[in-house]
Amino acid sequence: MRPKRMQAKSKVWIEAGGEVVAGDGKMDLLKRIDETGSIQKAAGQKGMSYRHAWGFLQAMEKRGGIKLVETRIGGREGGGARLTAQGKDFLRRYSAFREGLDEYIEKKFKKAFK
Amino acid sequence: MRPKRMQAKSKVWIEAGGEVVAGDGKMDLLKRIDETGSIQKAAGQKGMSYRHAWGFLQAMEKRGGIKLVETRIGGREGGGARLTAQGKDFLRRYSAFREGLDEYIEKKFKKAFK
Numbered sequence: 001m002r003p004k005r006m007q008a009k010s011k012v013w014i015e016a017g018g019e020v021v022a023g024d025g026k027m028d029l030l031k032r033i034d035e036t037g038s039i040q041k042a043a044g045q046k047g048m049s050y051r052h053a054w055g056f057l058q059a060m061e062k063r064g065g066i067k068l069v070e071t072r073i074g075g076r077e078g079g080g081a082r083l084t085a086q087g088k089d090f091l092r093r094y095s096a097f098r099e100g101l102d103e104y105i106e107k108k109f110k111k112a113f114k
Numbered sequence: 115m116r117p118k119r120m121q122a123k124s125k126v127w128i129e130a131g132g133e134v135v136a137g138d139g140k141m142d143l144l145k146r147i148d149e150t151g152s153i154q155k156a157a158g159q160k161g162m163s164y165r166h167a168w169g170f171l172q173a174m175e176k177r178g179g180i181k182l183v184e185t186r187i188g189g190r191e192g193g194g195a196r197l198t199a200q201g202k203d204f205l206r207r208y209s210a211f212r213e214g215l216d217e218y219i220e221k222k223f224k225k226a227f228k
Contacts, residue, residue, distance in 0.1 A: 003200075004130035004179040008211070012127045012219065016118035065118040087115075097226035098120070104218065105126065112211035 008109035010103060014064075021064040025093050026056050028102070030083065037080045050094060054101060066090060122223035126215060128178075128208070135178040136226060140170050141208045144197065147183060148205060151194045 013023035022030075025046075032042035043053035061068050068087035072080050083091065127137035136144075139160075148157035157167035175182050182201035186194050197205065 001179045002176065003161050004135075004177070006128050006135060006178065009127050009129050009134075013123050014120050014223075015123050016120045021118075061115065063118070064120065065115045067115050081225050086198045094227045097223050101219065101222060103216065108215060109128075111212060112207045 005026070006113065008105055010102065010105050012098065014025045016063050019063045021060055022090075024098070026060055027052055027098075028093065029056060030060075030068060030087065031080055031084070034083045034088065036065050037082055039071070064090075073099060121226065124216065124219050126212065130179070133177045135174055136204075136208060138212070140174055141205065141212075143167055143170060144174075144182060144205050146199065147195055148197045148202065151196055153195045154187070154219070185207055189218070223227050 011023070013019070014021045029042055029046060029048070032045050034041055036042050036045070039053050039057070040050050043050050057069055060066075066086050067084050067089060069081050070084050072082065115146050125137070128135045137142060143156055143162070143213055146159050150159070151172070153167050153223050157164050161164065162168075172185055174180075181198050183195050184198050184203060223228050
């Protein structure tokens with residue numbers, strides 16, 4: 001047998017009460033809402049339906065016990081959306097948590113399997 | 115809403131050619147084969163059938179291109195099994211890779227969400 005080229009893979013997420021609150025995908029959605037000011041646009045960028053994105057947000061808020069997004073006048077789809085202060089804080093903290101983590105895991109893997 | 119107590123979760127594994135070669139579960143099986151000298155006993159300790167464990171080993175070897183376990187005289191179930199030198203080396207390297215990783219992720223999470 002010839003050893004094949006291996007690589008480390010990882011997945012990181014946050015739970016509360018045994019339920020998934022956030023992972024890279026959900027936080028990317030949140031980041032895009034922050035950038036575009038619209039759930040519709042953020043969902044579209046991810047190839048996701050508005051309904052699906054809305055469900056994600058509801059689940060994150062309920063499971064985490066944090067109000068993350070507020071929708072503005074014009075209705076859910078018309079008036080846009082923005083992150084609450086807590087939503088921005090959560091996004092910032094999650095980014096700090098994720099920053100450099102994949103690189104650390106990769107480095108540790110390479111060191112062990114060099 | 116009252117923010118709930120959150121915790122970081124993670125999963126780490128090794129792939130080759132887009133297929134999973136090893137993760138904590140499979141490596142624990144390998145470790146137990148090393149300790150017990152028997153696939154049957156190692157599988158039993160994990161509440162797994164011999165057939166299931168054997169399938170795991172075959173997949174790991176094929177996907178990784180490494181001969182990990184050799185079975186001894188007496189047949190697959192009768193004579194016991196032991197890790198090859200490459201199998202021991204792989205187990206040792208995987209342990210070095212995993213060592214402290216969960217703690218690092220937890221620490222990084224706590225720092226970001228303190």
